[in-house]
Amino acid sequence: MxxxxxxxxxxxxxxxxxxxxxxxxxxxxxxxxxxxxxxxxxxxxxxxxxxxxxxxxxxxxxxxxxxxxxxxxxxxxxxxxxxxxxxxxxxxxxxxxxxxxxxxxxDVPFQVRFRLSQSSLEHYAAKLAQSGRTSGCQWVGLYYVCGDYPYDGDIVSSGTEAVTGGAQIMVNDWPIMMSRGFFWLPDGRQPPDDAYYEDYKHLVGPWWGIQAWDGW
Missing domain, CATH: 1.20.58 (Methane Monooxygenase Hydroxylase; Chain G, domain 1)
Incomplete structure (x- = not known):
C-alpha cells in the first residue's frame, strides 16, 4: 500500500x-x-x-x-x-x-488585413458607388461583405451601399454583429451625416473607418 x-x-x-x-x-x-x-x-x-x-x-x-x-x-x-x-x-x-x-x-492585425484587401475593397467600392446598392455576400480581399438581404418579405439594407461622394462598406465578421466597416470617399470630403455610423476616423487616402450604431 x-x-x-x-x-x-x-x-x-x-x-x-x-x-x-x-x-x-x-x-x-x-x-x-x-x-x-x-x-x-x-x-x-x-x-x-x-x-x-x-x-x-x-x-x-x-x-x-x-x-x-x-x-x-x-x-x-x-x-x-x-x-x-x-x-x-x-x-x-x-x-x-x-x-x-x-x-x-x-494595430498590426488591422493594418495587415486592410493593406492586403485595399485594392479589392477599392474596386468593390467603385462599383458600389456606380450601382448604388448590391445584394448577396462575398469575400472582398480578406473581408466578408454583405449587401441587401431579404427579411420578412422585404429587402433590408446591411449598410453596404452608395453614399454621397463614394460608398459605405460594412464588414460581416462571424460570429460578431455587423458593426464595423469603411467609407470610401475619393473626392476628399468628410463622411456624410446621414450615413450608418456612430463614429469614424480617417485611415489613409480616401478610406475612413466606421463604428456603426449597433457597435458596443
Missing amino acids: TADLHENAAQLDKRTIKPPRWLFLGIATLAALISFYLTSVPYIYAEALVFMFLAWSLLGLIWIIRVAAALWINRRRSRTARPWLTTVRWLLVPLIFAGSILTIKA
Missing part, C-alpha cells in the same frame, strides 16, 4: 513538473490568432476585449498553478539536465501573450 502511494506520488510529480506541452501551447496560440481576427477591423470589437480577458485569464491561471506546482516539486527534486530548455518552455506562454498584446497595440 505504501509503495503504491509513493509510486502514485512520483507519477504525479513527473506530470506536474513538465512545462506546457504542445496542446496547451496550441490553445494559447489559437487564442492569440482569434484575438488578431477580432481586432483586424478599424475599431476593435468589444467582443474581442471580452474574449481576450476570459481566454487569457483562464490560460494565465492554469499556467500560474502549473508553475507554482513545479516550483514546489523542484524543491525536493534534482535539477533537470537542461534547465535552460525547461525555462524557455515555461516562458513560451507568457511570450505568446505579451507578443499578441504588443501586436494588437501596434
Whole structure:
C-alpha cells in the first residue's frame, strides 16, 4: 500500500513538473490568432476585449498553478539536465501573450488585413458607388461583405451601399454583429451625416473607418 502511494506520488510529480506541452501551447496560440481576427477591423470589437480577458485569464491561471506546482516539486527534486530548455518552455506562454498584446497595440492585425484587401475593397467600392446598392455576400480581399438581404418579405439594407461622394462598406465578421466597416470617399470630403455610423476616423487616402450604431 505504501509503495503504491509513493509510486502514485512520483507519477504525479513527473506530470506536474513538465512545462506546457504542445496542446496547451496550441490553445494559447489559437487564442492569440482569434484575438488578431477580432481586432483586424478599424475599431476593435468589444467582443474581442471580452474574449481576450476570459481566454487569457483562464490560460494565465492554469499556467500560474502549473508553475507554482513545479516550483514546489523542484524543491525536493534534482535539477533537470537542461534547465535552460525547461525555462524557455515555461516562458513560451507568457511570450505568446505579451507578443499578441504588443501586436494588437501596434494595430498590426488591422493594418495587415486592410493593406492586403485595399485594392479589392477599392474596386468593390467603385462599383458600389456606380450601382448604388448590391445584394448577396462575398469575400472582398480578406473581408466578408454583405449587401441587401431579404427579411420578412422585404429587402433590408446591411449598410453596404452608395453614399454621397463614394460608398459605405460594412464588414460581416462571424460570429460578431455587423458593426464595423469603411467609407470610401475619393473626392476628399468628410463622411456624410446621414450615413450608418456612430463614429469614424480617417485611415489613409480616401478610406475612413466606421463604428456603426449597433457597435458596443
